[in-house]
Amino acid sequence: MEVQLKGRPIVSGLSRGSALVSKKPLGFLGGVDPETGTVTEKNHDLQGTSVRETILCFPHGHGSTVGSYILYSLARKGVGPKAIVNDVADPVVVVGAVIAEIPMVDKIDLSQIETGDIVEVNGETGIVKVVKGEELCT
Amino acid sequence: MHLTREEEGIYDGEQGWAYQTAMRMLVKLGDLFGATRLIRIESSHISGVSYKTIGDAPVEFLEALIQAGAKSKVAATANPAGFDYGHLAEMAAMPGIQDRQLKIIDLYERMGVNPVLTCTPYYVRKPRRASHLAWAESSAVTYANSLLGSWTNREGAPSALAAALIGKTPDCGMHRPENRQANIFIKVKTNPANEAEFGALGIYLGKMLKDKVPVIEGLGYPKETDLKQLGAAMASSGMTSIFYPNQSCAKQSGRLESITVERKELKEASESLSTTREEPDMVFVGCPHCSFNELKQIAQNIKVKKVGEGLRFWVCTSRHVRERAKPYVDVIEHAGGVVISDTCAVVTWLKELGVDTLMTNSAKTAYYAPTLNGVGVTFASLARCIKAVCRE
Numbered sequence: 001m002e003v004q005l006k007g008r009p010i011v012s013g014l015s016r017g018s019a020l021v022s023k024k025p026l027g028f029l030g031g032v033d034p035e036t037g038t039v040t041e042k043n044h045d046l047q048g049t050s051v052r053e054t055i056l057c058f059p060h061g062h063g064s065t066v067g068s069y070i071l072y073s074l075a076r077k078g079v080g081p082k083a084i085v086n087d088v089a090d091p092v093v094v095v096g097a098v099i100a101e102i103p104m105v106d107k108i109d110l111s112q113i114e115t116g117d118i119v120e121v122n123g124e125t126g127i128v129k130v131v132k133g134e135e136l137c138t
Numbered sequence: 139m140h141l142t143r144e145e146e147g148i149y150d151g152e153q154g155w156a157y158q159t160a161m162r163m164l165v166k167l168g169d170l171f172g173a174t175r176l177i178r179i180e181s182s183h184i185s186g187v188s189y190k191t192i193g194d195a196p197v198e199f200l201e202a203l204i205q206a207g208a209k210s211k212v213a214a215t216a217n218p219a220g221f222d223y224g225h226l227a228e229m230a231a232m233p234g235i236q237d238r239q240l241k242i243i244d245l246y247e248r249m250g251v252n253p254v255l256t257c258t259p260y261y262v263r264k265p266r267r268a269s270h271l272a273w274a275e276s277s278a279v280t281y282a283n284s285l286l287g288s289w290t291n292r293e294g295a296p297s298a299l300a301a302a303l304i305g306k307t308p309d310c311g312m313h314r315p316e317n318r319q320a321n322i323f324i325k326v327k328t329n330p331a332n333e334a335e336f337g338a339l340g341i342y343l344g345k346m347l348k349d350k351v352p353v354i355e356g357l358g359y360p361k362e363t364d365l366k367q368l369g370a371a372m373a374s375s376g377m378t379s380i381f382y383p384n385q386s387c388a389k390q391s392g393r394l395e396s397i398t399v400e401r402k403e404l405k406e407a408s409e410s411l412s413t414t415r416e417e418p419d420m421v422f423v424g425c426p427h428c429s430f431n432e433l434k435q436i437a438q439n440i441k442v443k444k445v446g447e448g449l450r451f452w453v454c455t456s457r458h459v460r461e462r463a464k465p466y467v468d469v470i471e472h473a474g475g476v477v478i479s480d481t482c483a484v485v486t487w488l489k490e491l492g493v494d495t496l497m498t499n500s501a502k503t504a505y506y507a508p509t510l511n512g513v514g515v516t517f518a519s520l521a522r523c524i525k526a527v528c529r530e
Contacts, residue, residue: 010166029195065274065294066186069195076198091167095296098162099199 001132005108007085009126010094013103015083016120019113019130020054022046027063028070028096037079055119056081057110061093071096083121085113085128139168139308140175148304156206160300167297168308177270177309180288181213182302183259184251185274186295188485189239190220191510196295197238200245203303210250211305215259217275218427219243220487222480228450229481230490251302255480256456258427260286270313272301276379277370277426277502283380284369285362289313292379312379319351320382323394326356328401332519336364337501338408339399340371346397349377353385353394360384363432370426371501411504414514418497421527422483423520424454425500430463433477436524437466443528445474450493451527454482475527488513499523 022045026032031041032051039046046058051074061067071093074080084097089106097104103123113119113130120129141149149165151158164176186192220239221229243253254262257275265271265282271290273279274297282288291311293301301307311317324343330336336357343352360368365383372378423436436453445451453470457479460467467477483496484503488511496507497516504517518526 029192034195064186064191065296066192066195068294068296069186069192069199072199073195089170091170091294091297094166094170095163095294095300098166099159099296 003112003130003132005112005128005130007105007108007126007128009123010089010106011097011102011104012123013083013101014120014122014124015055015103016118017053017055017082019115019117019119020046020049020051020056021110021113021115022058024058025060025062026058027061028067028092029064031063031067032070032074034070034073035077035079037074050079051081052079054081055083055085055121057085057113059087059110060090062090063092065092065095067092068096068099071102072100075100075102083123085110085119085121139165139173141165145176154206156203156208157303160208160303163297163300164304164306164308168310171308171310173308173310175309176304176306177313178305179212179272179301179307180265180269181215181263181271182210182298183215183217183271183273183275183278184246184295184298184302185217187217187242187246187255188220188481189235189242190485190487194238197242197245200242200249204245204248208249208303210302212302213263214251214302215254215262216243216246216251217255217257218481218485219255220481220485222478225476225478228476228478230487232487232490254456254458256427256458258429258456261427261429261456262458270307272298272307274298276373279379280369280373280381281366283312284382285365292373292377318380320353321394322347322350322352323396324352324354324399325396326354326399328399328404329356329358330364330404332521333361333363333367334499334501334517334519335404335408336360337367337371338411338517339404340368341375341411341501341505342399342403342407344372344374344376344378347372347376347378349379351380353382355384357384362429366426367501371505374502374505408517411501411517412515413508414495414516416495416514418449418495418516418526419493420450420452420483420488421497421523422452422454422503423499423523424452425482425484425498425503427482428453428455428459430459433459433463433466433470436520437469439521439524440470440473440475440528443473445527449527451475452478452483454478473528483507484510497523497526
């Protein structure tokens with residue numbers, strides 16, 4: 001079953017991968033290990049999980065604006081997310097996605113996406129395709 | 139957003155990757171906050187400098203920018219670092235970290251950012267009234283908007299840097315007159331007694347106001363220091379960027395939502411900022427960094443007394459003010475205090491220095507230090523702080 005969601009395009013680019021979905025805001029400075037991409041933020045529902053090569057879905061960012069630089073480092077080291085999907089884009093994540101060149105879309109109803117779904121994010125059109133329970137034909 | 143031809147060229151990469159990336163940041167942020175154009179700025183103030191708070195996070199990005207030829211187009215200044223390299227003996231000994239901090243300062247400097255290393259850039263160079271700025275550091279933003287009549291948003295570390303490289307910022311938020319209008323009226327029924335109470339009031343109001351624009355009446359005759367403390371505290375516990383102190387606005391206040399602050403609330407706010415009753419290991423004043431007048435006041439009060447043994451008394455200021463106030467610095471240091479510049483107690487390593495309990499007159503420090511530094515805090519006025527350091 002494929003669901004098509006229409007959001008707001010933020011950073012262009014096309015990415016496809018496995019979704020990692022969080023219900024909590026994520027702070028990148030101090031919240032994600034810049035070497036490995038593992039979430040270290042205490043009491044976070046993704047704590048201990050790696051954001052590496054995922055379609056990272058979370059409501060919005062929080063915390064220090066220096067968090068944008070962490071997204072850049074993650075991308076440079078190849079341990080960053082393939083795309084970012086937010087409920088509401090905030091300046092920290094937007095700037096991080098711009099400098100790290102990670103496709104990004106916001107204004108998406110995240111309850112439509114579950115961890116493990118195959119998701120295709122189009123940062124040009126704002127369209128997010130979600131495939132439930134089966135592989136997306138490539 | 140409507141871009142000029144030149145801006146569009148930069149956006150498309152005509153001037154290379156560094157300026158393209160900076161332009162993209164500004165345009166995306168402008169889109170996000172409803173700006174229709176970019177406007178020229180007089181200066182930029184950049185946060186994200188202290189290794190204690192940011193680690194190696196910006197290094198890779200800053201290096202890439204420099205390699206691509208990035209240079210600031212406007213006067214740009216940098217926030218405090220993790221060390222005062224002129225007082226290393228007073229700092230926690232962290233050899234490897236010291237080099238990494240120097241590297242970050244060097245990277246900013248190579249982009250044309252003046253390493254004033256202070257949270258009070260307005261004492262180094264006062265921005266003009268009604269000039270547009272792109273400042274990070276929330277206390278300086280609130281000071282510039284409220285006390286100097288300059289116009290700036292609360293920038294983040296990357297967006298202040300991007301604005302410096304382009305020399306412009308998106309025309310939104312505090313740059314639009316309609317967003318600077320007061321929309322809430324605060325009646326303080328009790329005059330705050332000193333700068334610490336002004337700070338406590340700020341913490342109380344910040345939590346309540348979020349990003350509202352308050353007119354605050356009933357402050358008595360506040361000094362510059364008092365308003366600096368009030369603004370810094372409001373910006374710490376809330377999203378305040380601007381406030382209007384003691385404006386007679388009887389006509390306006392009738393239309394605005396109104397809130398009253400009684401002595402009881404002020405007292406509670408003040409008491410809640412202390413987390414320990416233990417004797418302090420360090421007494422710290424200078425958050426935000428001290429002005430010339432504050433150094434003078436401290437020197438005049440500490441004069442014939444001596445700082446108690448085994449107690450650290452830190453007075454933090456900018457290098458610029460430290461040099462100008464040399465006679466007062468000498469008095470404070472002769473009495474056993476240390477006048478530190480380029481850093482402060484919050485953005486350096488306190489635990490590693492053996493400090494477990496901190497006494498301060500800064501509500502902003504009292505608000506942050508228990509979590510950022512893991513220390514217990516006693517919150518008290520400057521007069522009480524000086525009394526605590528001086529054993530007769």
